[in-house]
Amino acid sequence: MIEVKGISKRFGTTQVLTDINAVFQKGKVNQIIGKSGSGKSVLAKCIVGLHVPEEGQVLYEGHSFHDMDRDEKKMIRQEIGMLFQGSALFDSITVMQNVLFPLQMFGTMSKSEMEDRAHSCLKRVNILDKDRLFPAELSGGMQKRVGIARAIAMNPKYLFCDEPNSGLDPQTSILIDDLIKEITEEFNTTTIVITHDMNSVMETGENIIFIHQGRKWWEGSKDDLLNSENKELNEFIFAGGLMRQVKKAMTGRS
Amino acid sequence: MGIIEHIGRYFLLLKDTFSRPEKASIYWRRTVEEMDLLGLKSLGIVALLSFFMGAVITIQTKTNIDSPLIQAWVVGFATRQSTILEFSPTIIALILAGKVGSNIAAEIGSMRVKEQIDALDIMGVNSAGYLILPKIVASMFINPFLVMVSMFLSIFGGYVAGTASGIIGSSDYLQGIQTNFIPYHITYALIKTVVFAFIIATVSAYQGYYTKGGTREVGISSTQAVVYSNVVILIVNYALTQFLLI
Numbered sequence: 469m470i471e472v473k474g475i476s477k478r479f480g481t482t483q484v485l486t487d488i489n490a491v492f493q494k495g496k497v498n499q500i501i502g503k504s505g506s507g508k509s510v511l512a513k514c515i516v517g518l519h520v521p522e523e524g525q526v527l528y529e530g531h532s533f534h535d536m537d538r539d540e541k542k543m544i545r546q547e548i549g550m551l552f553q554g555s556a557l558f559d560s561i562t563v564m565q566n567v568l569f570p571l572q573m574f575g576t577m578s579k580s581e582m583e584d585r586a587h588s589c590l591k592r593v594n595i596l597d598k599d600r601l602f603p604a605e606l607s608g609g610m611q612k613r614v615g616i617a618r619a620i621a622m623n624p625k626y627l628f629c630d631e632p633n634s635g636l637d638p639q640t641s642i643l644i645d646d647l648i649k650e651i652t653e654e655f656n657t658t659t660i661v662i663t664h665d666m667n668s669v670m671e672t673g674e675n676i677i678f679i680h681q682g683r684k685w686w687e688g689s690k691d692d693l694l695n696s697e698n699k700e701l702n703e704f705i706f707a708g709g710l711m712r713q714v715k716k717a718m719t720g721r722s
Numbered sequence: 723m724g725i726i727e728h729i730g731r732y733f734l735l736l737k738d739t740f741s742r743p744e745k746a747s748i749y750w751r752r753t754v755e756e757m758d759l760l761g762l763k764s765l766g767i768v769a770l771l772s773f774f775m776g777a778v779i780t781i782q783t784k785t786n787i788d789s790p791l792i793q794a795w796v797v798g799f800a801t802r803q804s805t806i807l808e809f810s811p812t813i814i815a816l817i818l819a820g821k822v823g824s825n826i827a828a829e830i831g832s833m834r835v836k837e838q839i840d841a842l843d844i845m846g847v848n849s850a851g852y853l854i855l856p857k858i859v860a861s862m863f864i865n866p867f868l869v870m871v872s873m874f875l876s877i878f879g880g881y882v883a884g885t886a887s888g889i890i891g892s893s894d895y896l897q898g899i900q901t902n903f904i905p906y907h908i909t910y911a912l913i914k915t916v917v918f919a920f921i922i923a924t925v926s927a928y929q930g931y932y933t934k935g936g937t938r939e940v941g942i943s944s945t946q947a948v949v950y951s952n953v954v955i956l957i958v959n960y961a962l963t964q965f966l967l968i
């Protein structure tokens with residue numbers, strides 16, 4: 469479980485996050501939704517410690533990340549898997565080597581066990597045939613999938629996915645949603661998914677946080693989502709006609 | 723940021739760089755790769771440059787001291803001395819700052835802007851150590867070899883230019899390069915080389931590691947890496963010469 473308490477983050481004079489409080493449950497797919505530029509990625513980076521917030525703290529199983537010493541932080545980080553919005557694959561090594569990287573760095577497995585593990589991760593994201601290519605030779609969606617394979621390689625306790633299905637076709641997108649859900653339930657992972665894909669919100673969202681202009685604007689489950697009276701939230705989710713039809717079909721109201 | 727802050731941050735980065743590696747075997751493999759990338763791949767330019775540098779030193783020395791009072795072997799002697807003491811260690815360091823330094827800053831800088839360094843940090847890898855330490859070790863190990871090759875080829879270049887143009891006889895040149903040879907001068911040159919290698923690798927890595935922004939900033943970091951490495955090399959060269967030779 470991860471708790472976020474009163475986090476505020478500025479860059480220079482621009483206030484990006486203001487007093488965010490949230491709890492991310494273990495064994496659940498927690499989602500952060502919100503418009504482009506609302507501060508979702510910055511929030512995720514504050515949680516994992518890549519940005520240091522000016523105020524507030526992040527608790528991993530009740531322990532403040534900020535107060536940990538260097539080695540404790542390292543231990544936590546070895547339990548974190550993160551998919552970056554831009555994938556952030558190491559571009560001087562192949563797809564296979566990218567997935568092997570955390571295993572070689574921290575794993576205690578033998579060489580062939582590591583290779584098996586990397587293979588099975590690549591297989592789960594359906595990209596096994598590309599293992600010898602370099603990241604630059606992949607499409608954006610393929611890079612995303614390799615990023616996921618690398619993030620899950622170590623069986624992380626905490627899984628962060630920044631827009632895992634942007635750039636993916638609907639079919640692959642569902643495959644990735646299902647995979648994230650499966651892993652979360654199978655390993656009791658604390659999973660945080662950032663998305664603006666309403667399809668995957670309806671598919672996997674269990675605990676949803678809506679960020680608007682750097683503040684937590686709304687929080688609830690996907691069932692609450694359709695019945696919410698929150699104006700900005702409704703503007704966000706019903707921006708596309710499809711969701712209006714979904715709501716109509718499900719609630720009989722428009 | 724002021725100069726003092728940069729210097730402070732540079733030393734903090736060095737501290738991170740030299741903290742305990744996660745897995746020695748992986749660091750070692752990276753170091754060997756870097757030796758190839760930073761060292762052996764520079765051999766061609768170093769060889770070419772050194773040969774012509776020696777040729778020019780010989781011809782210029784001859785035209786400048788052309789006097790019946792000065793013995794013929796002095797040209798060979800002067801070529802050897804300037805090559806060993808200054809041209810090979812310092813000029814080659816400046817050239818390597820241009821070639822290797824810009825390469826280091828651009829590589830690390832683009833890893834920074836593409837969030838690859840964040841990805842390393844998130845895994846719990848000491849990104850500074852993983853990326854920079856192998857480059858420092860590789861440069862400090864391989865640059866002395868490059869400089870020794872440079873010394874040899876520069877003196878050889880002088881020989882070829884001198885004898886081919888007929889300005890100095892083969893035996894005079896060979897006598898000159900053996901006259902008054904002080905082995906300590908080689909040691910001095912290699913100490914300088916190792917220090918310069920450290921400067922090139924760390925100053926350039928610093929520029930790359932703290933790149934902010936996008937591709938344009940990577941370009942700026944890369945240029946600054948060369949400029950600052952050169953400035954620091956020139957200052958340290960002066961200090962070391964004073965300290966080691968006098």
Ligand SMILES: Nc1ncnc2c1ncn2[C@@H]1O[C@H](COP(=O)(O)OP(=O)(O)OP(=O)(O)O)[C@@H](O)[C@H]1O
Pocket residue numbers: 479484502503504505506507508509510511553664
């Ligand atoms: N390193 C940074 N320095 C300065 N400002 C930043 C930095 N990172 C993000 N910002 C600013 O913070 C705000 C929120 O950015 P963030 O990346 O969190 O948006 P987001 O919600 O993830 O959007 P998207 O859905 O487009 O990815 C933006 O206004 C952005 O300009």
Ligand SMILES: [Mg+2]
Pocket residue numbers: 508509510553630
């Ligand atoms: Mg984002």
